[in-house]
Amino acid sequence: MIKLTNVTKTYVGKNDVHALKGVSLTVEPGEIYGIIGLSGAGKSTLIRCINMLEKPTEGSVIVDGQELTSLSTDKLREARKKIGMIFQHFNLLSSRTVYDNIAFPLELEGRSKQEIEQTITPLLELVGLTDKKYHYPSQLSGGQKQRVGIARALANNPEVLLCDEATSALDPQTTKSILELLQDVNRKLKLTIVLITHEMHVIKEICHHVAVIENGLIIEQGKVIDVFTNPQSATAKEFVGSVISTNLPEEIIRSFSLSPVPIPNSNIIARLTFLGESANDPVIASLIRCFDVDVSILFGNIDYIQGNPFGILIISISGNEDSLKNTMDYLNNKNLKVEVIGYVSTND
Numbered sequence: 174m175i176k177l178t179n180v181t182k183t184y185v186g187k188n189d190v191h192a193l194k195g196v197s198l199t200v201e202p203g204e205i206y207g208i209i210g211l212s213g214a215g216k217s218t219l220i221r222c223i224n225m226l227e228k229p230t231e232g233s234v235i236v237d238g239q240e241l242t243s244l245s246t247d248k249l250r251e252a253r254k255k256i257g258m259i260f261q262h263f264n265l266l267s268s269r270t271v272y273d274n275i276a277f278p279l280e281l282e283g284r285s286k287q288e289i290e291q292t293i294t295p296l297l298e299l300v301g302l303t304d305k306k307y308h309y310p311s312q313l314s315g316g317q318k319q320r321v322g323i324a325r326a327l328a329n330n331p332e333v334l335l336c337d338e339a340t341s342a343l344d345p346q347t348t349k350s351i352l353e354l355l356q357d358v359n360r361k362l363k364l365t366i367v368l369i370t371h372e373m374h375v376i377k378e379i380c381h382h383v384a385v386i387e388n389g390l391i392i393e394q395g396k397v398i399d400v401f402t403n404p405q406s407a408t409a410k411e412f413v414g415s416v417i418s419t420n421l422p423e424e425i426i427r428s429f430s431l432s433p434v435p436i437p438n439s440n441i442i443a444r445l446t447f448l449g450e451s452a453n454d455p456v457i458a459s460l461i462r463c464f465d466v467d468v469s470i471l472f473g474n475i476d477y478i479q480g481n482p483f484g485i486l487i488i489s490i491s492g493n494e495d496s497l498k499n500t501m502d503y504l505n506n507k508n509l510k511v512e513v514i515g516y517v518s519t520n521d
């Protein structure tokens with residue numbers, strides 16, 4: 174549905190800013206694609222390049238089969254009808270009611286009053302604002318304003334919805350309800366959604382794919398479940414760590430000295446990551462039963478990523494050299510990820 178190839182964007186000025194340095198990504202029809210990055214990474218520039226609010230310096234932007242970078246103004250205006258957008262600060266017209274805000278893009282199109290009403294009535298229902306149709310933006314909460322923004326973006330029946338930090342100005346509860354609404358319109362209208370955010374929980378809640386942007390470059394991308402369970406870059410690890418604990422708590426680290434290399438008579442400290450079916454396996458019980466080892470659990474956490482169970486256990490395994498080797502062989506052959514964090518002397 175969307176294909177960006179080697180997109181660059183340089184803001185020319187006294188000091189040129191290379192905001193995008195060659196970004197390529199593909200968004201499949203009907204998916205929710207999240208782009209995450211720290212402040213200044215290039216997220217806003219990137220999402221605005223998808224509908225040509227920013228014209229890329231170089232590269233290709235194809236939306237629904239159409240190359241947008243070379244279109245005339247008229248053709249671009251036409252192509253943009255397929256691309257709705259919502260904003261962090263809603264961008265509503267304060268002098269217009271909810272109904273009239275949603276009607277605005279349709280009025281610009283020259284649609285009749287009757288046509289407009291036929292479009293808006295179900296949209297108001299979809300976003301849950303039927304009873305607020307004659308309210309003004311100043312009479313609405315942040316969440317309700319964003320619902321108006323969503324309805325307005327959907328008025329032209331777009332194929333793609335771009336969300337520019339759509340929940341960043343909202344409290345956690347309202348964020349949750351707006352994310353649920355986005356998921357709802359994605360499913361009901363088969364809408365392709367691209368969102369940018371600096372909050373990993375937004376990605377975890379609703380996205381299918383994620384790209385991590387840093388310093389104008391995509392440094393990692395993949396299925397959300399894969400990036401969460403096996404982040405590669407330091408930045409992705411940090412983002413994942415902000416919503417799912419995967420490390421030993423500081424208190425435990427401080428209580429013993431961890432060696433990165435094997436030492437004589439040591440316990441192995443290992444992190445086990447369980448995904449899907451493997452989360453239900455009684456692995457620890459099997460270890461104790463089958464091998465002559467003791468296992469203590471130092472840390473455990475179980476979470477769900479879009480319905481998939483995802484668990485982390487950090488364990489200390491003690492036993493003689495042979496038992497430890499057999500245990501590690503056993504774990505490495507199971508359907509889970511095993512990482513040795515370090516070794517601790519049994520005297521510790």
Ligand SMILES: Nc1ncnc2c1ncn2[C@@H]1O[C@H](COP(=O)(O)OP(=O)(O)OP(=O)(O)O)[C@@H](O)[C@H]1O
Binds near residue numbers: 192210213216
């Ligand atoms: N119109 C502009 N003129 C010059 N530089 C710009 C302009 N817009 C953005 N930049 C610069 O481009 C870089 C990327 O900015 P961008 O807003 O895309 O990042 P971001 O990841 O969205 O950041 P934030 O989360 O803080 O909004 C930054 O260094 C920013 O200062």
